[in-house]
Structure formats: C-alpha cells, structure tokens
Amino acid sequence: MFRYLVRRILWAILLFLIITFVTFVIFFMAPNDPARAQCGGEQARRQCLVLVTEKLGLDKPITTQYAIFINKLLPISAWNNEGVFQHGVIVKQPTLGTQYATGASLDDTIKQAAPVTASLVFGGAVLWMIIGLSVGIFSALRPRSLIDRAAMVFVLVGVSAHPVWIGLIFSYFFGVKWHITPIAGYANFFGAPADTGLPGGPAQWAYHMILPWMTFAILFAALYVRMIRANVMETLGEDYVRTARAKGAPEKRVLFSHVLRNALLPVVTMLGMDIAVGLGGAIFTEGVYQLPGLGRTIIVSLQAEDLATIQAVVVFATIAILVFNLIVDLLYAWVDPRIRLS
Secondary structure (H helix, E strand, C coil): CHHHHHHHHHHHHHHHHHHHHHHHHHHHHCCCCHHHHHHCHHHCCHHHHHHHHHHHCCCCCHHHHHHHHHHHHCCEEEECCCCCEEEEEEECCCCCCECCCCCCEHHHHHHHHHHHHHHHHHHHHHHHHHHHHHHHHHHHHCCCCHHHHHHHHHHHHHHHCCHHHHHHHHHHHHHHHCCCCCCCCCCECCCCCCCCCCCECHHHHHHHHHHHHHHHHHHHHHHHHHHHHHHHHHHHCCHHHHHHHHCCCCHHHHHHHHHHHHHCHHHHHHHHHHHHHHHHHHHHHHHHHCCCCHHHHHHHHHHHCCHHHHHHHHHHHHHHHHHHHHHHHHHHHHHCCCCCCC
C-alpha cells in the first residue's frame, strides 16, 4: 500500500510538470505582450515596457521563465526568483503570481473563485449520482417497464442537450415564469460580508445553486443511468448471484452485497474522470448563471488577454484533478478487496 502510494505521488508530480510545461509553452507562444497590458497598449512609453518586461522576466529564455514559475509554486526551493541556484534551501510562501493587467494577487483570485466552482462541481456530482443510482437501478430491475422507457427518454435528452440550452430553459421556467428560484448570482455558504446587503448562509447558498446543479448534472446523470442500468442487468445474470439466490439469501442482501458492489466498480473510476471533465464543463454553467467561479474567471481573462490568470487556473485545476484521481484510485481498492495495490 505504501509503495503504491509513493508511486502514484511520483507519477502525479511527473504529470504535473508535463502539463504545466506544455501549458507554459503554449502561453509563451501566444501572440500577445503582457508588458503592454500594464503599460497601456500602443500608447505605452518605451521605458515602461522595458521595466515591466524585466519585472515579469519576459526577457529571459522560456526554460528560465518556467523555472521561475515553478519556483513560485514550491514551498521550499534551492534557487531564487531570478531562476539562479544558490547555497541553502529557502523556505517561502508558495504563490501563483500576479495578474498581468492589474498586478493583483492570483492567490486571492483563485481563493475567491475556487469555492464557487467546487460548490457547482461537487454538488452536481452528488445530484447526478443520486439520479443515476436511483433511476439506473430501478430501470435495470424492471426492464421494458414504464420506468425503463422513461429513463431511456431521459438519457436521450440528457446526452443530446447542451448545458447552455438547458440552463436557459431552466432560467426561463423556474426563474422568470414561475419565480421558484433565482436565475443568477451566488450566495456565500458562510454568510455574506456585513453591510453588503447580499444573501448568505447555507440556505441561501443551496437556494441559489439549485438551477446550476440541475443544469450541470443532467448530462452526467443521463450517462450514469445508462451505465448503471447496463452494469446491474449484466451482474444480475452472473453465476454468483444465482448461487446466492439458490442458497435462500434475501433479495435485498443479494442486491446490495452481490449485485451493486460489483456493478458499481466501473462507476467509481468513471466518477473520477467525470469530475475532471466537469471542471471544464463548469464554464458553460457558470456563464449562464453568472457564477463568479473559475470558468467565468477564465472567460474574463481571455477577454483581457491576461494569460497569467489562465495559467493559474490551469495549475490549480491540474493539482485538484491529480489529487482527486489519487483518492479515487485508493477508493477503488477499498470497494474491491480483490485488487492488490502492490
């Protein structure tokens, strides 16, 4: 177990370096000038451009710029912020850097946007798992019934519809026409700052996230209904299930101990990958409901040509995905004791 964990951590570090380096090279090749973003575009003075270029390290080779970038992310380092090695190890505060256009701290930007995206993705994941498990299992136990046929229609609609279209439909009916839920905005789970007049608290947070969760979850819920239905129907025909029934085991025990435990093994792996995909799909949902998450941050940064902010979001999402996939791998081994991690 320990050796497996060490191997997975080392592999995650290697993937992190590869992803960040490729991302860094892509942004380095982009046809924009971060120095002009701070100096005022074409009207910038030459002296300002020179100073900002040196400050951002844009006059250095790409390998040196990448070394400086990684150095900022590490809590300890053997080289300084200029990419030069020095004696001794420096203990410092990791940072994602600053925005090109405003000079604001990217750490604060990510801290404000990440909880919003996490609320959307993990809340949506819980919702799509509830829908997928309940509908998929009932559909498998009653094939070709009314529930099964309705589930297949839901799968067809869910797979075919785009999140933007679903979000607009939900906003019109639930928000504008029926006035059941708000159609935009976000409420802080721990309460809004004093004297702002903004909604806050767990109840308001859930109230504002109902439509985003539904919109975000529909596509994945449809896929999970189909996957769980197929797995359960296949497992019901296995020899060990028939043996358990022949021994007189209660149907409830057969379902939970023999069928679901084996039928849901692929779903665990699928969940880990889909949460990673969901981070990208959250851009559409956040755009429809004006949620100040990572997706909206990327859109605003693209419009402002602020590649430093996009880079910070990519780095944060990469770390989150690698950590979550490691957790899923360990969870997979816990669900199926037959797997020997060593």
